[in-house]
Amino acid sequence: MEMGSGPALSFRGVSMVFPDGTHALQETTFDVSPGEFVTVVGPSGCGKSTLLKIASGLHQPTTGKVVVDRKKLGYVFQDATLLQWRSVQRNVELLAELEGMPKGERAKRATDAIRTVGLAGFEAKYPKQLSGGMKMRASLARTLVLEPDVFLFDEPFGAVDEITRERLNDEVISLFQQRRFAGLFITHSIAEAVFLSTKVLVMSARPGKLVASYDVPFAYPRSPELRFDPEFARLSGEISHSLRGAHV
């Protein structure tokens, strides 16, 4: 979207066949530019997580390639994956610590990130003292500390209840508005996809392949009431229809 800058993340004909013969991804090509928030929906097991693992470099694709600067890449996993023996503060500092950021600097960034996700006051708590939603917030804060230009989310809110999920979606939206990173988000909730994204991609059942792409026309900032907009419902219906086709 920003003039002159190319895509921050680019998949070029990426296919993935695992050593055991599982064909997880087929000829996938798409770009995510700074200021774009792309969401992928698709039946479970179609290769969505694989897509992110390839983007982040955890997996090497069998064919094709991914162009991305991984120094500023943040990855939010499906589970909060907090280290149980670290307090919230120390968990949020982890990635910066692994990057070798000086103590003072990372403590300050962690404090900011914790405030941003609404966990101020919980710095000294341990993961076992947090609810599922709070754990996800801490996980989000941990990634924020890196100030990523490319933000990958793998069904991060799949395990929390509906109300918490909507609140967390609002957080993600406001982060996106502030930072204008390139976002790639995986979900199985169509409402979540439409609410967050500038673009929704639909993937087919395995081997996963992009079968449809929908531009989401709503301007940011998006208010929670958007979910009751007739246009929102219409677009969701269309994606839902396409997704049902993707199952066969």
Next chain:
Amino acid sequence: MTSAPVVVDGTGAGLDAAAQIEDQLIAATKQRGRRLGDYVGPLLVFVLFIVLWEYMHRDGIQRWLGRKPSVLPSPVTIIDQSLFNKIFRDQLITGLGWTCLVAFVGLGITIVIGMALAIVMAQKAWVERSLYPYLVALQATPVLAIVPIIYTVFGGGLGARIYVCIMIAIFPIVTNTLFGLTSADASQHDLFTLRHASTWTRMRKLQFPNAMPAIFTGFRISAGLSVVGAVVGEQFFREGAKPGLGVAIDQFRTRLQRPPMYGAIIVACLLGIVVFFVFGLLSRLVVGHWYESQRS
């Protein structure tokens, strides 16, 4: 060298189960708070046990087993002779000292060697696969069968006792540490991989802290077994006039001094129980504030 038949639960499976049960009980107690009933049950069982013992002494042992009452002295006699007879009491105290020495030195060495082995084995699957059979073999070898070999290598004194102690106690440390080091979530590992963490950083900041609860479980089981190992070792290796509890048990037995013999057995049991619980307490102090027991 007499061969009192000593049954050694070498796998530590008994203590392993005990550690688990204790964890469960503590978790349950924490959830609902302490109650008076928590103490009444154990106390009641203890009283019943003593009453049953006294009954066996007075009547049961004759009636049901056809043995003389002196084979099983009354609890009162045992306490009286173990605590208030100066000669016997001194023998038990000396015995406790030597047994503690062997058990603690043995446990210390066991912890160092066991954890080092586990750390090496955690590095690569093939290392684990290559070393594991030898651990199992060590575990499966009866002490009795290799007494002559131990004698040749370590002599007949403290060294041999410490060796027996290590041999009996090492398995749980290795397996628990290894389990702990290799049980971090795949996605937690991904987190470290994405930041290009070195093997050392991963070990220090992920695998090792993740392993702490399991390591403490290992300590606890091995601590109990090291007492067993010390007592067993003493019964085979007695050179150097260092009479531990195992020696005392055997001497009292051959001299038909039954009350202090039971006294010595009870002291050995208590020592095992005490180290087991002390390590449990230590574990709760170190990891209790963050560790969430999976079983509930």
